[in-house]
Amino acid sequence: MKKMTSFDRFNRTVTDRYSTFKNRLDAAIAAFSGDDKDRIKLCAEKASRVEKAGNDLLDILSEIDRPKWLKPITEASKNFAANPNRVQAKSYLEDVVRRYHQVGPINVVDSSGVYDFDSLYERLRSEGQLPSLFDKMMEAVSNMLEHGELESVTVIKALQRLLDALKANREGSYLAMSNTIDFAVFIRNFCGEFLKRIPGVKEYAVAMEKTVKAAEAERAKLDSDLQRESLALIVDAVEIAKLKQLPSREPLVLFAVADADVADAETVKRLENKSTGDE
Structure with missing residues (x-):
């Protein structure tokens, strides 16, 4: 069995702490969908757990390895947990929704000397269905925003954030693409049923739901292709290094x-x- 290096142990710790942070963030967001009188108190308790998980990550990451979204979400969670009221709750939810599409696994591994991951990803992405699926999601979201039947300011802002992310990351990096799909899944889960109850918006909400599901499946296929081809390229690079x-x-x-x-x-x-x- 290969001996685990200090870096391997560190990387595993980062991965475990990120998973805890992401799970707690999702739980905090989900808590806002309730309607009981103690909802704000519950949301604040969830936010406090997000703050702790965020600080646990910040403690072990150097400044250069800290993703831009980590500290702002951690600070926002701290502020809401300290002042649990309706105004802070609304501000916290909007802040998290605005940054959610940026949240993603923290990679502290430098593989630039082994192979060009970005070029491989760009080729596989262009050969697949993700560009057209992003176009379909943008069309569905635009139609919902332009229909005029939406009255919820929070939902409108969330959809606009999603539309902006889809436009910005259609041809972005792997992390940007993957985080945008996660954001689309979040929007679907957060307000999908609400949107399907609005006359004139339902057909676009249904189309969006189907397209998001297809995008998840296409991403899974892309991940599999990336893993297979990356492994082949790494093996080739190792063999070439031996031969030299x-x-x-x-x-x-x-x-x-x-x-x-x-x-x-x-x-x-x-x-x-x-x-x-x-x-």
């Missing part, structure tokens, strides 16, 4: 060394003798 350290006189010998995963001088000499019949 070996004599290059006999291609046959180099091929044999790469296959056998050996690189010591004695083995190279033995293979050279074997290929020439001198052994």
Whole structure:
């Protein structure tokens, strides 16, 4: 079994703490959908848990590794938890909704020396359905905003934030794309049923729901393709690195060394003798 390095342990800690933060953030947002009299108190308690999880992440990340969304959400959670009232609750929800599409896994691994992930992602994205699905989501959201039947300011702002994110990240990085789909899922769960009850808006809300589901499936396919092709590229890069350290006189010998995963001088000499019949 491969021994875990200090960096591996650190990266695992970051991943675990991010998962805790994300789960608590989702729970805090979900708490706002209730209608009982103690809802604001419950939401404030959830926000306090978000604050703690955010601080746990901030404590172990260097300034350069801290994502831009982490501190603002943590601070907003702290302020709301300290002053749980309707005004603060509305401000907190709007702030979180505005930043939610930015939230994503924290990657502190530098793989730039192994392969060009961005180029691979851009190629696979263009070959798939994500660009057209983003277009369909933008069309559905635009139709809902332009219909004139919406009266909820919070829902209108949320839809506008989603539309802005879809436009900005249609051809953005992998993280931007993935976070935007997560944001679309959040909007669907947060106000999908409400939108489907509004005459004239229902058909667009249904279309949006189906398109978001399709985008989730397409992202899963893209993730699988990225994993498969990335692994192949990494293996190739490792093999090339091995070969650069070996004599290059006999291609046959180099091929044999790469296959056998050996690189010591004695083995190279033995293979050279074997290929020439001198052994």
